[in-house]
Amino acid sequence: MRRMDHPAAAARNNAEWCRTMCRAHGHTTGAFGPRAWTHPVRTPPYYPDAVTLRPDASVRDVLPGIDRAAPGCSVKDSFAGLDLTADGFEVLFEARWIHRPADLPVPRPASPWQPVATPAELTAWEDAWSGGDDPMDLFPPALLADPATTVLAGRGQDGRIVAGAVLSHSDDVVGVSNLFGPDEEAWPGCLAAVAALRPGTPVVGYEHGDDLTTALRHGFTATGPLRVWLATG
Structure with missing residues (x-):
C-alpha cells in the first residue's frame, strides 16, 4: 500500500x-x-x-x-x-x-449533522459561522452544486444552525475547514458526518492555538508546520 x-x-x-x-x-x-x-x-x-x-x-x-x-x-x-x-x-x-486516521472510533454527537441543501440554508449557515456579523456572501450557492464540497450544519433543539463545517473531498482524504460551534460538539458532529459520507477516509485540516489543542483531543495528530x-x- x-x-x-x-x-x-x-x-x-x-x-x-x-x-x-x-x-x-x-x-x-x-x-x-x-x-x-x-x-x-x-x-x-x-x-x-x-x-x-x-x-x-x-x-x-x-x-x-x-x-x-x-x-x-x-x-x-x-x-x-x-x-x-x-x-x-x-x-x-x-x-x-x-x-486523523480512518480507523479511529467514530464519535457520537448530541445530534446528527446534515448537509446544507438550499441557498436559504447556506445563508443561515454563513450567518451562524460569522457570528451574526454583516452578511459577507462569502459562500456562494454554487458551492452546493460542487460534487467535491459538502457544507455541514448542526442544529439546536429549536432547529437553528449552531455548528457546522465545510468538507473538501479528495481521492485520499477529506479536508475540514470553517469548523464552528461549541468545542465538545463541533468535532464529534463533523467526524460522525465524515464517517457516514466517506467511510474509511482519513480527515485532514490545519489548526493553531486553542483550536489545535481541541483537535488533538479528538484524535488528530499534528503533522507538519x-x-x-x-x-x-
Whole structure:
C-alpha cells in the first residue's frame, strides 16, 4: 500500500478547496503547477493567492503567478519553507497540519449533522459561522452544486444552525475547514458526518492555538508546520 505523505495530502486538499471557492465566485484562472497552486486574480477574503504543494517549492514557484499589488494578497506556505520577507510579506500566523486516521472510533454527537441543501440554508449557515456579523456572501450557492464540497450544519433543539463545517473531498482524504460551534460538539458532529459520507477516509485540516489543542483531543495528530504570509504593501 502506498504510504501517504500527510502534510502533502493536506496541502493538496486545501489548495483544491481554495480553487473550488474561487470558481464558486466566478474566478477560473487559478493553476496547479508541480510545486504550487497560484491564482493571478485576488481571491475571496480569507483565502490565499497561492498554496505550496511540496517542500521544495521556491519563491519562483509562487510570486510570478499572483497579483502582489492587490490588497490582502497572501501565500499559504504549506511546509514553512519560504522566506518572503524581502518580497514585502510578513507572517500572518503559523499553524500545524492535522491528520486523523480512518480507523479511529467514530464519535457520537448530541445530534446528527446534515448537509446544507438550499441557498436559504447556506445563508443561515454563513450567518451562524460569522457570528451574526454583516452578511459577507462569502459562500456562494454554487458551492452546493460542487460534487467535491459538502457544507455541514448542526442544529439546536429549536432547529437553528449552531455548528457546522465545510468538507473538501479528495481521492485520499477529506479536508475540514470553517469548523464552528461549541468545542465538545463541533468535532464529534463533523467526524460522525465524515464517517457516514466517506467511510474509511482519513480527515485532514490545519489548526493553531486553542483550536489545535481541541483537535488533538479528538484524535488528530499534528503533522507538519505551515505559515501564512501577508503582503504588507
